[in-house]
Amino acid sequence: MANVLDIRRRIRSVRNTRQITKAMKMVSAAKLRRAQERALASRPYGQMLTNVLRSLVSRADVYDPDTGEALHPLLARREENNLLLIVVSGDKGLAGAFNTNINKAALRFLESKTGKNIDVICVGRKGRDFLRRRFPVSPAPGGLSEAGSSGSEGASGAAPGGSAPGQRAGRIQIAGELTNVLNRITIEHANDLAESVIDRYTRGEIDAVYLIYNEFKSVIAQRLVVSAVLPVAEIGAADVREAHELTTEERERAAEAARTAGVSLQPPSTAAIDRAAALFATRPVDYIYEQPARELFNALLPKYVAGDIFRSLLESVAAEHAARMTAMDSATNNATKMIDSLTLAMNRVRQAKITKEIIEIVSGAAAQ
Numbered sequence: 428m429a430n431v432l433d434i435r436r437r438i439r440s441v442r443n444t445r446q447i448t449k450a451m452k453m454v455s456a457a458k459l460r461r462a463q464e465r466a467l468a469s470r471p472y473g474q475m476l477t478n479v480l481r482s483l484v485s486r487a488d489v490y491d492p493d494t495g496e497a498l499h500p501l502l503a504r505r506e507e508n509n510l511l512l513i514v515v516s517g518d519k520g521l522a523g524a525f526n527t528n529i530n531k532a533a534l535r536f537l538e539s540k541t542g543k544n545i546d547v548i549c550v551g552r553k554g555r556d557f558l559r560r561r562f563p564v565s566p567a568p569g570g571l572s573e574a575g576s577s578g579s580e581g582a583s584g585a586a587p588g589g590s591a592p593g594q595r596a597g598r599i600q601i602a603g604e605l606t607n608v609l610n611r612i613t614i615e616h617a618n619d620l621a622e623s624v625i626d627r628y629t630r631g632e633i634d635a636v637y638l639i640y641n642e643f644k645s646v647i648a649q650r651l652v653v654s655a656v657l658p659v660a661e662i663g664a665a666d667v668r669e670a671h672e673l674t675t676e677e678r679e680r681a682a683e684a685a686r687t688a689g690v691s692l693q694p695p696s697t698a699a700i701d702r703a704a705a706l707f708a709t710r711p712v713d714y715i716y717e718q719p720a721r722e723l724f725n726a727l728l729p730k731y732v733a734g735d736i737f738r739s740l741l742e743s744v745a746a747e748h749a750a751r752m753t754a755m756d757s758a759t760n761n762a763t764k765m766i767d768s769l770t771l772a773m774n775r776v777r778q779a780k781i782t783k784e785i786i787e788i789v790s791g792a793a794a795q
Contacts, residue, residue: 431780434773438766445762451521452755455748456688458610459646462745466643469741473734477663480727484662487720498721501625501728504658505634509544511602511624512536513656513736515640515743516554518609522747523754525641526553528651532639532671533558536653537599544595546602546633548620550740555604563596565603609744617737624736625729628657637668640739641746645693646685647678649746654739656732665735681749684756 429437489498496503516529533554537545546565549555603623608616627633636657643649653669660666673681685692716723 429772429776431773431777434769434776438769438773441762441765441769445759445766448755448758448762452684452688452752452759455752455755456685456690459690459745459748459752462741462748463643466738466741466745469734469738473738476727476731476734480662480724480731483716483720483724483727487724489724499725499728500629501657501659501732505631507540507543507634509546509633510540511546511548511627511633511636513548513550513620513624513636513638513640514554514558515638515740516549516551516557517743517747518552518607519751520553521754522751523757525747525750525754526551526557528671529554529639529641530557532651532653532669534561536637536639536669543598545599547599548602548624549604549606550620551609552606555601555606559601562599562601565600566594566596609740609747612737612740612744614733614737617740618733621729621733621736624657625732638736638739640743641750642670642739643742643746643749646681646690646749646752647673647692649673649749656735659728659732662731677753680757681753684753685749687756688752690752 489502512533514529514533516526520526530553533547537547547558547562549558605616605620624633624636628636635655637653638656639651639653641649642652650673651671652665652667655666655668682692684690718726
């Protein structure tokens, strides 16, 4: 049995750890509030852009009237032989099962696409490190750098080499990465990523683009989503292929962590802004556009794809902070329980020592 001094040292160590986890919880709560605000601020633009595109669809020839084929390359559907998967994870750990669940979802997706060539773009270090241990890096240049620029090799370790574009390192390969930018993600990062993806899809190098990320609505309403980005199936509707909701136990833990950190379970209401954005370009009148409707639609559709990717990145950042806040709250509670248990053990050891000393004194006195 450990002596009193050893137990006291352990209690002191656990208390120091509890202070760290409590501070990390409050930091994550503050970052979560800012991430929520950024995600909410991006909604009106996305809603208005969606309404404009829907209005243009009724005025432009999006599909060939004779063959029914899509006239815009981002709407064209092909047999899925070459795929591109974007995996959005976190750059840091200590977020519970956040990164583990994303990596497992990525593996399930890759295993389900047997016999297909898949290029993977990793957004976030945790997903990058996990997938790099299992799959080779593309020998062709063109990975995404730390700053999010396509076609350059940056500090984050973009795909090296200079082989021919058609050469592959394997059926599944890491084609690019975007790391160390999630805490300062901007629309430029999403635009560069979308531009690289759209360019490859337009040239026919890939037949479909999928995105794995955490969709965030509130602290207790989030889910892990696998959605199809390209081809665009329907303007304004996410093409979700797989979704995993939080369990009841996870919701309860997240709610308790939010309550103790002073974070609202529901984000600020944006109903008025959403209603105003929903009415934009939807009135039953004949809008007059400066450019031809077809030309305007062709120019705005890539922006719609970039906006969808940007929204996904913002929501994933918010979900990561929520997961880290919940994980640090659980760690703090566990540390408190451990301190109570160690204190009880220390008192028992001290009491046993005192009892032993009293017995020795009494026995010595009786022997005299």
